[in-house]
Amino acid sequence: GQNIDQPTEMTATEGAIVQINCTYQTSGFNGLFWYQQHAGEAPTFLSYNVLDGLEEKGRFSSFLSRSKGYSYLLLKELQMKDSASYLCGTYNQGGKLIFGQGTELSVKP
Amino acid sequence: DADVTQTPRNRITKTGKRIMLECSQTKGHDRMYWYRQDPGLGLRLIYYSFDVKDINKGEISDGYSVSRQAQAKFSLSLESAIPNQTALYFCATSDLTSGGAGEQFFGPGTRLTVL
Numbered sequence: 083g084q085n086i087d088q089p090t091e092m093t094a095t096e097g098a099i100v101q102i103n104c105t106y107q108t109s110g111f112n113g114l115f116w117y118q119q120h121a122g123e124a125p126t127f128l129s130y131n132v133l134d135g136l137e138e139k140g141r142f143s144s145f146l147s148r149s150k151g152y153s154y155l156l157l158k159e160l161q162m163k164d165s166a167s168y169l170c171g172t173y174n175q176g177g178k179l180i181f182g183q184g185t186e187l188s189v190k191p
Numbered sequence: 192d193a194d195v196t197q198t199p200r201n202r203i204t205k206t207g208k209r210i211m212l213e214c215s216q217t218k219g220h221d222r223m224y225w226y227r228q229d230p231g232l233g234l235r236l237i238y239y240s241f242d243v244k245d246i247n248k249g250e251i252s253d254g255y256s257v258s259r260q261a262q263a264k265f266s267l268s269l270e271s272a273i274p275n276q277t278a279l280y281f282c283a284t285s286d287l288t289s290g291g292a293g294e295q296f297f298g299p300g301t302r303l304t305v306l
Binding site for chain 2: 090115117122123124125126127130169171176177178179180181182183184
């Protein structure tokens with residue numbers, strides 16, 4: 083089966099850096115996604131990792147360690163608009179995408 | 192125009208009623224998914240489909256059924272709605288890429304309330 087854990091909520095200060103962790107267990111792992119979701123809106127794609135290492139995309143970076151079943155999303159130079167829920171999801175080889183419960187990030191001035 | 196659309200966007204119904212939520216996409220993707228979202232529980236997979244003849248149960252399929260009428264259409268039905276099916280429902284699509292799994296594109300969501 084698939085099981086994903088991430089912190090329920092985090093708070094950070096505008097301009098700072100925050101790291102959101104995700105641990106997972108899945109059979110037939112075929113990649114890990116991060117999505118951003120603002121309240122009442124649809125999730126939007128942030129990143130996809132299938133190989134170990136760091137993927138950087140502007141202010142956002144995502145890291146994967148397959149041997150440890152671990153990923154993190156790093157957000158730099160935080161802005162107020164980054165206040166949102168961040169969803170970690172794993173894809174298995176059967177094409178099933180399962181999400182964690184999401185991490186609610188609050189950015190304070 | 193939106194690539195993934197859902198109708199209705201909001202629906203209030205009564206216990207025991209049959210409800211159908213519809214999803215259409217213009218992305219040409221083969222894979223379509225239905226999720227429900229409840230506060231504190233993230234997105235939970237209800238059903239998914241890889242093509243018109245392929246339907247698979249997700250994590251929480253009890254009480255739901257689906258129909259893949261065409262590549263572009265995937266409907267979710269609640270045969271007899273109950274209050275604990277009150278939630279925000281999302282449809283999503285994806286396709287395989289040369290790098291593996293494809294990014295999912297979500298519809299705007301349907302807010303369903305069962306009284």
